[in-house]
Amino acid sequence: MVLTSSTIAFTVCFMIWMMFAVLGIPIKKMLSLSETQFGLLAALPVLTGSLVRLPLGMMTDKFGGKIVFFVLMLSTVIPIYLLSYAHEYWQFLILGLFVGLAGGSFSVGIAYVAKWFEPQNQGLAMGVFGAGNAGSALTKLIAPTIIAIGGWQLMPKVYAGLMLITAIGFWFGSFDNKEHRTASKASIGSQLAVLKDKNVWRYSQYYSIVFGGYVALALWMTHYYVDEYGFNLKTAAFLAVCFSLPGGVLRALGGWLSDKYSAHTVTWWVLWVAMIILFILSYPQTDLVIHTVKGEQALHFGLNSTVFTILIFALGITFAIGKASVFKYLSNDYKQNIGAVSGVVGLFGGLGGFLLPIMFGKAVDITGVRSSAFMIMFGVIWVSLIWIYLSEVRPQMEASHQANKAEKARTQATS
Secondary structure, three states, X not given: OHHHHHHHHHHHHHHHHOOHHHHHHHHHHHHOOOHHHHHHHHHHHHHHHHXXXXXXXXXXXXXXXXXXXXXXXXXXXXXXXXXXXXXXXXXXXXXXXXXXXXXXXXXXXXXXXXXXXXXXXXXHHHHHHHHHHHHHHHHHHHHHHHHHHHOOOHHHHHHHHHHHHHHHHHHHHOOOOHHHOOOOOOOHHHHHHHHHOHHHHHHHHHHHHHOHHHHHHHHHHHHHHHHHHOOOHHHHHHHHHHHHHHHHHOHHHHHHHHHHHOHHHHHHHHHHHHHHHXXXXXXXXXXXXXXXOOEEEEEEEOOOHHHHHHHHXXXXXXXXXXXXXXXXXXXXXXXOOHHHHHHHHHHHHHHHHHHHHHHHHHHHHHHOOOOHHHHHHHHHHHHHHHHHHHHHHHHHHHHHHHHHHHHHHHXXXXX
């Protein structure tokens, strides 16, 4: 019951957190925003949701997930509703900051849910909860219809009502266990001590791309389809679901794989697959003229919308698995203070989701190349691969080599 109610609540929170992925497009047109301004508008809620993850994770350890989750959802209802009456860019930015509190629900829910399950099942449980990322896909499916019925002003009103109903339903559908408040006597200083752990920083970097990259593209894809391929809002949002939906619902698969094969193995392969996909997506639309003996021959290189959607779908699956595998590291290594640690890692993941859309917009404004968004992400993935190789893969290879060397020495000694 706790897992079900928490997953539903997180799904709705993620719908609201990603609402500017669709809502931002008519606002961009109305206010004549640049690509960078659109990126900031879409990403600003992600900033708030990221910054509050650490304190919310600590509060969950101290007070329990039920009350923290409930109050968090209620705090966003009025700001969501007020978006309907905004008409200046700065008003959308300020209200977006408050709406973004919904994104902090992840660090609350992940710490709340994990403690109800045995260690061998925590990866799957957290993966099921994390499938609430599919709220991004739900926004893309229903928001264009809401806008078509009553204009963009209707969407915040509908979402405010949905959040209020969800908060009430969660309160009556969830439970509290005081024994789970394992850090209730811990000081803030002791909880913040996790920042001294170098592994926390490494997991944060991984998460900044598998989650931060997911959030960034979830915000950017509808806009990308409109500008790159000329689709209308409804069609673009529907196609963008091909990234958002698997990136959400298949997180449970990542949890199961991590339980079975280890967090390290799954994360290693996730980063490699993502790097290959992003390399292909990075190639811009190119026209090449070749001078031949028969005259000029024009060639075109670039991804059409079908191939692009297939690759985006595969990238969504890859990120879904990676999001779960990174949190499997946390459930293995930080059983007693997972709330604080998940808050730190979630914070950096969210910061990736905040910074990347702004970088996407700036890159397009400077270069005019829309696929520059994928070039940026390719660079981040490359850093992650280098880090995981140096910190995990190479030490394991060296340990294995030393073990083989020792075994060979023992064999020679006994022969």
